[in-house]
Amino acid sequence: MSEKGMFGVAGTGDTSGYGGLERQQASANSSQRPYGSYFDDIADQLERAYPEFNDAIERVVVDRGELTLHIKREKLVEVALVLRNKLRFEVCLGVSGVHYPADTGRELHAVYPLLSMTNNRRIRLEVSVPDSDPHIPSLVEVWAGNNWHERETFDMFGIIFDGHPALTRILMPDDWPGHPQRKDYPLGGIPVEYIGATVPAPDERRSYR
């Protein structure tokens, strides 16, 4: 990442910060071997234990000392079972969503942090699906603790986890319209008056990029 000026100013140098500049994607390209740390070992083990490795895994990203495997959704359950049974990733710490509206065809991402208590290792699985077809197979059968986490991700992002025993809203009321943590869902809020001046709602204030 290249730094431009002290405060990252680019273009006209307008530092008022006002104006709806586009947000950039947070995406990393696939990393090349060697990955470093214990990540090569995990990749080797997974390739040995799961022959369809190259078909199932879209990308391997190593960034800031963390390994992320981007997995095709059709293969998610198979890979999860291999990781749990063969590579000893006994614990799944849940799932959370991220919404990338600009990533056409892969708008919704589900992120699963995994932990191997046996080997004291961590990896992350990431699955991306289009907004028009937001289905991901459920992992409740593999890690029972994902039950509430998948409900929350459905509630907040509208990702439908196929095979979940009871995929209902969990934090928002049952009849709530929309999925609040999507980027196109407004934050809401009201302007606040303070000593004669009015401060607009948080999502309508001027924003710095």
Next chain:
Amino acid sequence: MSTFASSRETTEGRIYSVTGGDWDDVARDIGSAKEERVVVNMGPQHPSTHGVLRLMLELEGETITELRCGIGYLHTGIEKNTEYRTWTQGVTFVTRMDYLSPLFNETAYCLATEKLLNITDQVPERASVIRVLMMELNRISSHMVALGTGALELGAITPMFFAFRERERVLDIFEMVSGLRMNMAYIRPGGVAQDLPSDTVPKIRELVKDLRKNFKDNEKLLVGNSIWLKRTKDVGYLDLAGCITLGVTGPVLRATGMPWDLRKTEPYCGYEDYKFDVITTYTCDVYGRFLIRMQELEQSLRIIEQACDKLDKLNGAPVMVADKKIAWPAQLSLGGDGLGNSLDHIRQIMGTSMEALIHHFKIVTEGFRVPAGQVYAPVESPRGELAAQIVSDGGTRPYRVHFRTPSFSNLQSTSAMCEGSLIADVVAAVASIDPVMGDVDR
């Protein structure tokens, strides 16, 4: 005919809805029915559900056949809100999630932010030691609430008074250091908001001495107490396999004999330099979890003492990263009217340096930029693994902040712990999980 128990015919037979009144009247009305299946709604306003937790219990006599949790009553959209504030402002939001251990939320958030900024190893040692010190004090105050309210919910009132007396002493230290008793926003990306006041360390040493003595009082009240044993032993059973598949961490996991503590397995903030033990029991029940919390208090005191020794050696060292593009420019100080920018700093930026004023303005209003990427930063909170999962798109605001909170994951195990047991044991089981609803609902 009672006005409390109205009945109606449904596909499942006749259903009586009872919303209050004299149970004798209700029993007389229902007496003729053959079935004894009762669905009881407990909460969200109930003195023993630790906040706004709603439990839906299906009973066969006094035995629970099915239990479901209803959560979301305290959902405040903290994760979404952080997407509209700078990285520094984010601290003031996440601190409000687990309101009994705010410093852990702040630390997880700041560790994640620092990892994104690639400045983890630039955080000054004194800042890390202060973080450890404050977190361990916070662990004590949080465990005191867990033990005190847990005992209160099972009918023991005195332990609650003792526990809250001790907690108050700890909160006094928080107030002295940060100006606030809770939701301090004291830990900031790059370090801490301000250095400790000069007389803090002696005060803490004194407090440690008192606490060590007072914890014994509480121990005498409960450990080995036959009523307490009857209410807690073999109650709320959850073994290692159950914990692992449900993603349960913290004291509940350690009560199965698993010595899993992130302070040991993945040290952060320099925890590898402190001597302390990971407490385990093998009972898998409420009593074991209670014992673990009791003994973790002593371990926290040990860490606090070591942190105080380290602080003596690091007197005067910086508490914020040296990088001026990240560090908060203002020196905060506690004035007569509360916490604010120090007058020296105001005098300097207003009177002597235009550049310093611009710098202050830019950092405070615009904030700093964080390189794009995604990280996961876990810490061992009093309740288990608390992790901040943060995505940055390279801007001055987080792109997505998700907190993997221990209360949320651990609360899922309530059904596994309670189904098949008596209704009175639900209270003990929920208390032993120690869920904080702010942490569950965020």
